[in-house]
Amino acid sequence: MRRVNRDQRTRINLTLNGRAVSADTEPRMLLSDFLRHALGATGTHVGCEHGVCGCCTVLIDGTAGRSCLTLAVQVEGRAVRTVESLASADGKLNALQQAFQNNHALQCGFCTPGILMSFTDYLAKNPKPSEAEICEVLSGHLCRCTGYAGIVAAIKEATGSK
Numbered sequence: 001m002r003r004v005n006r007d008q009r010t011r012i013n014l015t016l017n018g019r020a021v022s023a024d025t026e027p028r029m030l031l032s033d034f035l036r037h038a039l040g041a042t043g044t045h046v047g048c049e050h051g052v053c054g055c056c057t058v059l060i061d062g063t064a065g066r067s068c069l070t071l072a073v074q075v076e077g078r079a080v081r082t083v084e085s086l087a088s089a090d091g092k093l094n095a096l097q098q099a100f101q102n103n104h105a106l107q108c109g110f111c112t113p114g115i116l117m118s119f120t121d122y123l124a125k126n127p128k129p130s131e132a133e134i135c136e137v138l139s140g141h142l143c144r145c146t147g148y149a150g151i152v153a154a155i156k157e158a159t160g161s162k
């Protein structure tokens with residue numbers, strides 16, 4: 001049987017938020033931990049580490065995915081986008097973020113990066129979702145604070161949806 005050296009370090013090269021980056025990691029490291037601890041992208045939050053809460057959601061080659069269910073080695077050569085990519089360089093919030101602020105769609109903010117990244121992917125495919133479609137996407141995210149109404153209102157405002 002092939003023995004795997006769990007402590008062996010591997011260099012990972014990827015594009016993070018449009019910038020080529022690389023760092024060493026163990027083969028077993030999760031992408032969520034790699035982003036936060038090796039690359040300093042702490043906007044990606046870690047809640048359950050079981051694929052349930054959605055707060056670790058990032059875009060991998062443009063598609064939303066749970067970074068706690070992805071190994072860092074799986075993003076070798078790929079493009080990852082995190083919440084840090086949404087605001088412009090001067091700190092101006094994008095339309096979705098601004099709508100969250102306008103509608104009090106966050107309190108502690110722990111769930112917010114994952115929700116923003118899921119909707120960044122979803123709205124690129126369906127820019128004017130119905131309320132039912134918004135709730136369907138939101139069903140993949142747990143928020144302990146808001147009761148969700150503000151989040152739905154924010155996404156409706158950002159998209160001009162009814």
Ligand code: FES
Pocket residue numbers: 045046047048049050051052053054055056057066067068069
């Ligand atoms: S931390 Fe990844 S889904 Fe909860």
Ligand code: FES
Pocket residue numbers: 105106107108109110111112142143144145146
């Ligand atoms: S704002 Fe606190 S968990 Fe969603």
